[in-house]
Amino acid sequence: MAENEILFDEEIDITDVVCPVTFVKAKVALEELDDGQVIAVRMNDGEPVQNVPRSIKEEGHQILKLADNEDGTYTLYVRKVEEA
Amino acid sequence: MADEINYAELKKGGFMKQKQKGFGSLRLKVIGGNLTAENIKVISEVAEKYGRGYVHMTSRQGVEIPFINVEQLAEVKEALAKGGVQTGVCGPRVRTVTACQGSEICPSGCIDTYTLAKELDERYFGRELPHKFKFGVTGCQNNCLKAEENDVGIKGGLSLEYKDDLCFSCGVCIKACRTGALSLVDGKVILDSSKCNNCGRCVKSCPANAWIGTPGYIVSFGGTFGNFIYQGEELVPIIEDKETLFRVTDAAIEYFEENAKPGERFRKTIERLGADGLKEKVRKAYEGGEE
Ligand code: HEM
Ligand code: SF4
Ligand code: SF4
Ligand code: SF4
Numbered sequence: 001m002a003e004n005e006i007l008f009d010e011e012i013d014i015t016d017v018v019c020p021v022t023f024v025k026a027k028v029a030l031e032e033l034d035d036g037q038v039i040a041v042r043m044n045d046g047e048p049v050q051n052v053p054r055s056i057k058e059e060g061h062q063i064l065k066l067a068d069n070e071d072g073t074y075t076l077y078v079r080k081v082e083e084a
Numbered sequence: 085m086a087d088e089i090n091y092a093e094l095k096k097g098g099f100m101k102q103k104q105k106g107f108g109s110l111r112l113k114v115i116g117g118n119l120t121a122e123n124i125k126v127i128s129e130v131a132e133k134y135g136r137g138y139v140h141m142t143s144r145q146g147v148e149i150p151f152i153n154v155e156q157l158a159e160v161k162e163a164l165a166k167g168g169v170q171t172g173v174c175g176p177r178v179r180t181v182t183a184c185q186g187s188e189i190c191p192s193g194c195i196d197t198y199t200l201a202k203e204l205d206e207r208y209f210g211r212e213l214p215h216k217f218k219f220g221v222t223g224c225q226n227n228c229l230k231a232e233e234n235d236v237g238i239k240g241g242l243s244l245e246y247k248d249d250l251c252f253s254c255g256v257c258i259k260a261c262r263t264g265a266l267s268l269v270d271g272k273v274i275l276d277s278s279k280c281n282n283c284g285r286c287v288k289s290c291p292a293n294a295w296i297g298t299p300g301y302i303v304s305f306g307g308t309f310g311n312f313i314y315q316g317e318e319l320v321p322i323i324e325d326k327e328t329l330f331r332v333t334d335a336a337i338e339y340f341e342e343n344a345k346p347g348e349r350f351r352k353t354i355e356r357l358g359a360d361g362l363k364e365k366v367r368k369a370y371e372g373g374e375e
Contacts, residue, residue: 045259049259050259050260050262050285051260053256053259053260053289053291054256054260054285054288054289057256057289057290057291058191062291063254063256063291064254065254065255066254066255066256066258066259067255068255074259076256
């Protein structure tokens with residue numbers, strides 16, 4: 001499927017924390033990136049996958065894909081958008 | 085003089101008799117949970133000068149100043165009025181209209197709750213009825229303001245329209261939806277309307293704005309929370325315009341006024357008569373026709 005085709009620069013695993021730290025951890029990782037770089041964020045099913053993509057959208061970054069890893073986790077591909 | 089006091093009349097003006105003889109807790113008027121800095125200043129001054137230096141927050145976003153001497157009530161009201169603060173009401177009439185912060189402030193909000201609370205207040209506040217009558221307005225399905233515990237509860241929601249040309253099949257909305265209403269089939273999102281509760285989470289989460297959400301009002305009737313607890317029920321579909329909304333709320337209040345026995349709460353009237361009469365009346369109002 002298409003998820004295999006997405007190239008990314010960095011990855012981060014946020015399955016070891018719970019909301020709202022999930023988002024905080026992803027946000028910090030995004031801050032380290034350069035404009036236009038892509039990060040793969042691995043998160044748990046449930047609250048994280050329900051909420052983290054939206055929070056990242058609200059931060060103004062570009063969501064590319066949410067891929068089901070079929071192990072109870074999902075990977076969200078995000079392109080960093082530097083604030084104007 | 086103290087034995088001449090008419091507490092029923094005082095109650096109408098928001099003065100609640102205390103255990104302590106000659107004192108009452110004065111209920112202030114608050115709409116949608118907001119007070120200005122000026123309001124708070126004068127409340128603080130009055131609580132210090134005439135009360136015991138504190139206020140009590142009620143469970144429905146009200147503020148009361150305890151330990152007001154009944155002899156000083158007129159003076160207190162005058163002092164409060166200078167800071168733009170009016171007294172509230174108790175007894176058998178329309179009470180404080182409560183509201184969460186809604187779409188003007190909260191990222192989850194689907195409707196402008198505060199504006200609606202003010203409009204409802206203007207339309208109904210203090211109206212005499214067979215029993216107390218409460219309105220509550222909450223901005224979305226998160227229901228921070230607990231809509232269904234009110235006689236009439238109003239909750240914001242979004243009606244959906246899917247723009248498949250904008251959708252790039254990322255899958256975010258499928259997981260953002262908590263009711264399982266969405267699925268991805270051949271790269272397109274399929275909506276099962278029977279499972280959708282109009283929460284708007286798909287609209288808010290979609291990175292491509294492929295979901296267009298039209299704000300609407302989800303209305304519940306006959307809720308109550310106290311000695312007796314009942315969750316108000318939705319009797320009409322989501323409403324998209326205020327004209328229809330007010331027709332429906334007018335119909336509910338009229339039904340209560342016409343059918344309730346004195347001292348009977350809306351819920352009890354509905355239980356005594358069965359829900360069909362009310363349902364028919366609000367349905368008609370929803371569909372637009374005067375009866
Ligand atoms: C700046 C970000 C956030 C703030 C300020 C915030 C604030 C809050 C507040 C005030 C509550 C209500 C707590 C209560 O009264 O019980 C709450 C509940 C909750 N939050 Fe957050 N939150 C944030 C981000 C998040 C994120 C990113 C997630 C998950 C990914 C999350 C998950 C939750 C959940 C699941 C609840 C519900 C808890 C319950 O109802 O038992 N929050 N949040
Ligand atoms: S009910 Fe919705 S809009 Fe209102 S405060 Fe809660 S989350 Fe925000
Ligand atoms: S409005 Fe809410 S319940 Fe309806 S499809 Fe969107 S996320 Fe699911
Ligand atoms: S979130 Fe938007 S772009 Fe992604 S699958 Fe849903 S509708 Fe399509």
